[in-house]
Amino acid sequence: VTVLALEHPHLAALLGDTTIARAFEAGAEVRAMLAFEAALARAEAAVGLIPADAAEPIARAAARFVPDHEVLSRGAARDGLIVPALVRVLKEAVGAPHDACVHKGATSQDVIDTGLTVRLKDVVATLHQRLVDLVGRLENAAAHAGDKPLMGRTRMQAALPITLAHRLRQWAAGLAEARDRLDELAPRLLVVQLGGAVGTRTDYGPQADEIERRIAADLGLGVASAPWHTNRARIVEFGDLLGRMAGAAGKIGQDVVLMAQNEMAEATLAVAGTSSVMGHKRNPVKAEVLVTLARFAAGLVGTLHQSLVHEGERSGTAWTLEWLVLPQLAVAAGASLRLTGEVLDETTF
Amino acid sequence: VTVLALEHPHLAALLGDTTIARAFEAGAEVRAMLAFEAALARAEAAVGLIPADAAEPIARAAARFVPDHEVLSRGAARDGLIVPALVRVLKEAVGAPHDACVHKGATSQDVIDTGLTVRLKDVVATLHQRLVDLVGRLENAAAHAGDKPLMGRTRMQAALPITLAHRLRQWAAGLAEARDRLDELAPRLLVVQLGGAVGTRTDYGPQADEIERRIAADLGLGVASAPWHTNRARIVEFGDLLGRMAGAAGKIGQDVVLMAQNEMAEATLAVAGTSSVMGHKRNPVKAEVLVTLARFAAGLVGTLHQSLVHEGERSGTAWTLEWLVLPQLAVAAGASLRLTGEVLDETTF
Amino acid sequence: VTVLALEHPHLAALLGDTTIARAFEAGAEVRAMLAFEAALARAEAAVGLIPADAAEPIARAAARFVPDHEVLSRGAARDGLIVPALVRVLKEAVGAPHDACVHKGATSQDVIDTGLTVRLKDVVATLHQRLVDLVGRLENAAAHAGDKPLMGRTRMQAALPITLAHRLRQWAAGLAEARDRLDELAPRLLVVQLGGAVGTRTDYGPQADEIERRIAADLGLGVASAPWHTNRARIVEFGDLLGRMAGAAGKIGQDVVLMAQNEMAEATLAVAGTSSVMGHKRNPVKAEVLVTLARFAAGLVGTLHQSLVHEGERSGTAWTLEWLVLPQLAVAAGASLRLTGEVLDETTF
């Protein structure tokens, strides 16, 4: 399976990001869904919606569960998602009498959306750390660059001299902005989705809020102000920010590509791409890829926005579109930050 | 000039938004630029960068100035923007000896970007007010809807009964989310850009920060943490939010279109589109347009992200792309909110 | 009304295209719709669907008709399009007894879509001529460039020497490809839409095909293999080609911007943008705009594709989206070709 260049056997080391991609592995998805089912059972037992002694057997079964990918794949091909099949086999694993307590009051969307935010925690943490590191390195580099002169360029024409430090600080500012927005968005993004079949929480009973709080505490998530099964703004807002991250990195990449032009010689690459026939070539491959990923991410952002037209209490159409876009957008943004670090490592300005 | 359906003589009343569009009129643009030049002169006089008696003549000339559109158009066709031509004629209007003090230390981008944020203040205020109103109306309607039943629908199939109030509150939540994000973004967006030719503020002298603060106070704007001539995240973040606003409205529109289907009869239109040949038709035109505008805005968001690859100290390419996208995106989002109100007015659920 | 930079009083001379824009003027739209109504009446009279003496009064009224924009705007705000209002006032202008024969069997979509293709004839002709001219000029320039050397660049690094002629011929090939595709698409695009209320042509009677042929002959259009009220591929295919045209021009623009960098000095601009503060700047404004327009057009192409999901026998949502996108896409592509010519005029390689 190598349709996506971001995870292509030959290209992923350049274009992809294994750390971010891990959050979107099928295994990680299923584990996160099962973690939700376990947390749900514990919360429902605590508030008395299911018998107290049902929680542990369910949680234990969920923890041990090794899904048969073939079963889940067949389920998804019919149902549009794996949850009905997953719940069925989880119930079998739990067995009587507690199987009836599995997935109680829940709907597929509660499982999938909360399963997503559980995994996005790691994605957010990784991106945050990379942004912090990059900003620190760029500010440090700027501090050490002193007054080293650089030609300032506007409209791609020599304008007036600036310092290298000035440009490095511009780069840092773009990434610092992304870092600040990420810190602000994280608590809104990393929340439980709990709505039940049509978002009314009916089958969770009168203690639905308490169930939600307990699941949140269990999974290390926050609590949303309301079920967000049809209001997908937090997902799209995260996608927007991923696109802006890739854009901030793409600006750096474009600058480096221009600075590395032979006649400019403002950037020297310690590691550079070689050519199959031109031995003298030193191609600014990673900087170029930053531009590519920025343009790719930009397009994905626009497509993700299409998913906001989310009809009724659940749109199969719009929700599935999120699944096609968000993972690759996250990996593209992650790869952008990874490569920005490598470009800084391997370039002398 | 009717290339853009949003401002087409026949279609603007449906698809456009005169209030928002006003902020993007050529006249308003020039006035905002001149307001910047006046504020700049006052600030520079206050800190002693230009003679104290230069400020008033410049401010007076700027206030009175009636630009010759032909001159500005010719200037833009050559220079890519109107500022060089505008400064030239403003200097002529000021006359000796103070003409040399006009635009002192500034660059086109300071004028245009600050001129933009001055105008965006009104746009933000209008959008904020509409969002507040719509959220209030929807919550109010939900409170009055009592237990009126509605079929909840998932994947466009009848799922389980909900109440009308439940769906109205979902709609309100989407708009409330946009309102909250707008309130949060506004202080970051509505700021002065002051960088000078290459973003270093060199020609503003050692008191550049004080000049910036004074301009900000004068124009009712905030102060950014650094010049943002090449870090366009605030513009793109605003575009992202405009897209999400249109998306929240598009979700409402899509629901109304579905509810208004004859066989559903969940929504009755007091005002409906007529057909040129089918007298019985009652078309949910405005609700449909909400979907159209959401999809249109989504595409513009993706294109706006392309402008983040902003090379060097100013990218003619990327900056001009912002100009092509942001105004129509703002008008589309504004029209979405306007039409959401009209749809609510004209629909009985 | 200046929301769209392509038709902005100050920016249109740079970014827009008056020739192409003319096809999208409200007046031209109405005239084309009236031309359809006249041709329809003549065709229907010829086959006996309406009395023979009804055609001339209708055609005469249509020719003379000066629409009240206010009436049409109010109609569109209610109906989503101007046709019901337009037909009503046209009927009044025709008067008894022939008013009942106006718009016989037709639907809004027949009027609007055929009205569009009538106007696209001019657009296609203009684009074709410009492409022919540009290809000719580039091939001619290549022939005269002889062996003038130029550094070939791959991945923005000096690769191996080429000749200027080689690069000019690459540019020509991109435009020649667009020209060839346009010639191929034109007969498929420039056709009558005749479907009636739901695309079945029921009210046109058994001689519907003959009516269509007569209208086509009258308006200088071709005949489609079937009504295309819901199969919008021809519109989207034209949009795709407009995007590829702008892309071919954008490639030239990007090359010129790079060649005009001070350190490259491979292109000298006779006409260049000036700066408000840097007297020495010679900005490659028009070449930059070619890049901007290519990226802008690319985004519009993606949005136009969203309109292919055209539900039922007519989608208000998807059709309106076409109206928002196609005109500006056509103007952007037209401006790209216009500016390519200007860049070639004003640049010495």
Next chain:
Amino acid sequence: VTVLALEHPHLAALLGDTTIARAFEAGAEVRAMLAFEAALARAEAAVGLIPADAAEPIARAAARFVPDHEVLSRGAARDGLIVPALVRVLKEAVGAPHDACVHKGATSQDVIDTGLTVRLKDVVATLHQRLVDLVGRLENAAAHAGDKPLMGRTRMQAALPITLAHRLRQWAAGLAEARDRLDELAPRLLVVQLGGAVGTRTDYGPQADEIERRIAADLGLGVASAPWHTNRARIVEFGDLLGRMAGAAGKIGQDVVLMAQNEMAEATLAVAGTSSVMGHKRNPVKAEVLVTLARFAAGLVGTLHQSLVHEGERSGTAWTLEWLVLPQLAVAAGASLRLTGEVLDETTF
């Protein structure tokens, strides 16, 4: 590796297309590249550019060659593409004295682009066959539907009665249009790229055209009118068509989803999605996915257009963007056609 939902272990059976995906497998890519190197060697031996006895050893080594993915991955991470590493190891496999004849005169782009078109032959053939089948089935179904009535709907309101046959024929027309365009495009798309380092074919010598013809014959491809290393219109045009295919299928999907609404009951699903909690649900999952894929493909089309701004004699930035977009666009279009067939199989109208 499951970042892309199209090839996700659980979702690919629904969203993906194994037949189309096969063309984008890393192994298939390498085999196609090696096939190019073999064909090149044979062609160059035939015209005398390399010794006659060099061709067979090279072709044999290429045929037997089992690449070490780790080596290629490391090469791509440095060079931006695998060709330099691949050529190096192929030369080693060939050994002295013929190793110097490997890849003679060629550049990475000749290998990769021709390797792509070799594989696109299968993609085109699969799509063509599916389109032919679907059109045939729909026309057949229309012929058998007789006068079965269906409510025609415009703007999602009941308009006038049509027949089921009428709507089926609309669907068929959309797919037939895509089929016709594919047949027309195929000979332009499925061609050799032969340009050498900077597109001048210098190192292929005076018999470059003959070498190209021989490679084309060997690989079952056509010959382009010129090297297309920087004129990417054929790739983008193919992407455009893939998007229109997905759009034609998306129109069908949207109609089916609407027809399958409970209150409409115009379509009955033999196979339908089940819910994890609502036993009565029969979700039109596959029809929904058709809409999703159409919107997803639309976004990819816009992004692919960004790659037309292809600077100089080879743009690392733009070319890499093609690699990120085209494979998933092809798979999405392929899946659309596959699912259209399944929807038709499983739905009674």
